[in-house]
Amino acid sequence: MSEPLLEISGLHTSFDTYDGKVGAVDGVELTVEAGKTLCVVGESGCGKSVTARSILRLVEKPGSIDSGTVTWHGGEEPFDVLSLDDKDPRLQKLRGDDIGMIFQEPAASLLPLRSIGAQLIEALRIHTGMDKKAARARAVELLGLVGIPDAERRVDAYPFQLSGGMCQRAMIAIALCAEPALLIADEPTTALDVTTQARILDLIRDLQARNHMAVMFITHDLGVVAEMADEVAVMYLGRVVERASVEEVFADPKHPYTKALLRSVPVLGRDRGRDLPTIPGTVPNPLHRPKGCSFHPRCTEAIAGRCDLDEPPEVVFDGGRTAQCVLYDDQSEGDRA
């Protein structure tokens, strides 16, 4: 087993709204191992992106990180990111040097009034200390590396002059410019066509192999998970409800939510003439979290009088995989048939 690079424990992040405090992340526990890919999956509104932003303390008001620890093991000594002072140099180093982040919707994340080259050169100068000339040369090199053709010319292009795929590649170049130990990719391919998506995934895999970089990949696309993941964390309503290797999740999912997600993936030939199964209902409003297991109103395996009353325990199986579900609470070892 690899060394842990990042450990999240008991993370709670919430947002103040006119209707009350909304708990978007509710006690998340996750570990990212050096050089490996952790995919975080779940429907929209499950807290995946807020968890990612909490790691770098990028949650803006009215949001707040209320409790928990985010331990970074990539330095000389491990430290808790959440307890650092805002001006602590370790926090500045973490943002961009140690951890690169690709945000959703690159066109909205890149500054529209500055060329992609200017944005990349600025990142290079801040994170690597290069002078302007060296940073420009490196920017052209990086844009070529992420597959932008004619990088010498495109380095001076503005985001609005580039396609969505090109902007995403520019974002990846910025995120990778300091050769981070961890890349957080928040739905990096959602808005892209399938051909560009495949190219971006190949690119991330290539760069990961080259730099032994860990990747935390946030997605709701189980096809992407099958291609990219070593480990999978399934989130529901701000909590991790199942953690396992990618092989375990696809061959033997434990949590009914994971099973339902997998059932709703179309399989060529299998679903001909049938409606694709869906998960009934929607993710509840965290302001009105259901009592007991928060998935119980949508769960086809719910046990009346139990799942609607008691919080399910986290069960640890042989090999270390986990599931939060009462179906397994009489066993902490061995799998139920």
Ligand code: SF4
């Ligand atoms: Fe379904 Fe009950 Fe398990 Fe929740 S605890 S996932 S409701 S069986």
